[in-house]
Each structure stands twice: as structure tokens, then as C-alpha cells.
Amino acid sequence: MRRIRYQxxxxxxxxxxxxxxxxxxxxAEPAIDFSKLFAEFDPLLMGRKTFCQFAAQ
Numbered sequence: 001m002r003r004i005r006y007q008x009x010x011x012x013x014x015x016x017x018x019x020x021x022x023x024x025x026x027x028a029e030p031a032i033d034f035s036k037l038f039a040e041f042d043p044l045l046m047g048r049k050t051f052c053q054f055a056a057q
Contacts, residue, residue, distance in 0.1 A: 005041065021049065 009026050010016045017023050038044060046054070 002042070017049075023053075 008016065011025060018025070
């Protein structure tokens with residue numbers, strides 16, 4: 001059986017972004033190795049806006 005892992009950054013009120021898509025409340029964490037983190041996932045599902053932000057970086 002494969003493991004399902006759900007990971008999300010959201011505020012205490014359940015929002016991921018502000019009304020205009022603002023994500024400035026999420027602190028940048030340079031110690032996180034995103035390549036290593038994403039290697040733990042087989043398929044990775046994300047929304048279009050999140051993908052566009054990741055692709056731009």
C-alpha cells in the first residue's frame with residue numbers, strides 16, 4: 001500500500017493566500033531543501049497558481 005502525504009501551508013483561519021493572492025505571511029525558510037523534500041513525493045499535485053510561482057523561481 002502506498003503512503004498518502006498531505007502537506008499545506010495555511011493560516012490559522014484556513015487560508016493559503018490573501019484576497020489578492022498575497023503569500024507574504026509565509027516566512028522564507030532557506031534551511032529547507034525543497035529538492036530533497038519534493039524527492040519524497042511520487043506524484044505531486046499543486047494548483048495552477050502555486051505551480052506558476054514555483055516555476056518562476
